[in-house]
Amino acid sequence: MDPIHQFNISKLYILGHFAGREIAITNSALFMFAAVFVIIGGMMVATAGRSLVPGRAQAVVETTYEFVAGMVRQASGEAGMQFFPLVFTLFSFILVLNMFGMIPGFFAVTSHIVVTVFLAAIVFLTVVIYGFWHNGLRFLKLFVPSGVPVYILPLIVAIEVMSFLSRPVSHSVRLFANILAGHITLKVFAGFVAMLGGLGLFGWIGALLPLALTVALTALELLVAFLQAYVFAILTCIYLNDTLHPGH
């Protein structure tokens, strides 16, 4: 009945040792592999027919493409399409992992902050490295808004730098916290059903309330699972937009 137990990492297969540490395939890694397999396999199978009038599976893949492409174009214009592979990969990876987490018995990979921090770090480092490579030192104009009086400029620059540095934190914590909290809430309410159910007839009647809540929460979590992937992807687009147009 421990609501945290579902997040335990267990080693499934030990590959070997490196620098005194065990390198193992964990359940987390297994589900990441499974997600990549499902995404790539699904895409390849669905688009294998290449029919002009798409079937169901092909329509899903095409809609996903259009959805992400529209998101990238809206946030960072046509020039942002060079980042489309990155955004699409992140979106589909997080979406499939979140949806995997909603299947009973499956492991919610994105409920571990290590994973989300790494994903956010990819975006952050892409922004910084590509920003300097593409714009040179003009990239620093990102921190200097135009039209600000000189006497408050140092303060504004400090706050802008702070705002920039807090991005990867909020980017990763949001995804991790939402998935973690959602899964714990679900587990706790489902636990109530089992506990009350053990109390006899009155318990059964009482258990109806948490049962209804569990059903409702499952629907909400499905929405959150999609929305978090969407938010992660759209923020990636917004951040990447800075590398293309720093000064404005």
Next chain:
Amino acid sequence: MADRRSPDEEAALSARLKQLGERIHEAGARRQQEAEELREDEAKREDAQSNLAKALRLSSEFVAGVLVGGLIGWAIDHFAGSSPWGLIVFLLLGFGGGTLNAMRAAGLVAKGGAAGKKD
């Protein structure tokens, strides 16, 4: 001639023609209205979706700013021995950055330089 119609018939025919024209016009207007309603519905649904996404952003943006500010301040104090000034200054800066992030997420402050152009 065979297809010569009496004035009465002529009048009835033109009345029917007029009626038909009106009906076509009405149907067209109705269809246009339906299409517009459909488009509005869709826009509203998309709006609701992006609004929900926005709401999810707000809280974490602010918290992250304060957290990062506090962390940097603490680290500076720890290594430079300037306690407690680093923590105070960077916590305040982090507060500013978090507020800026939250306001940007809410769309109240335009990105970058555009904010300055307004005043």
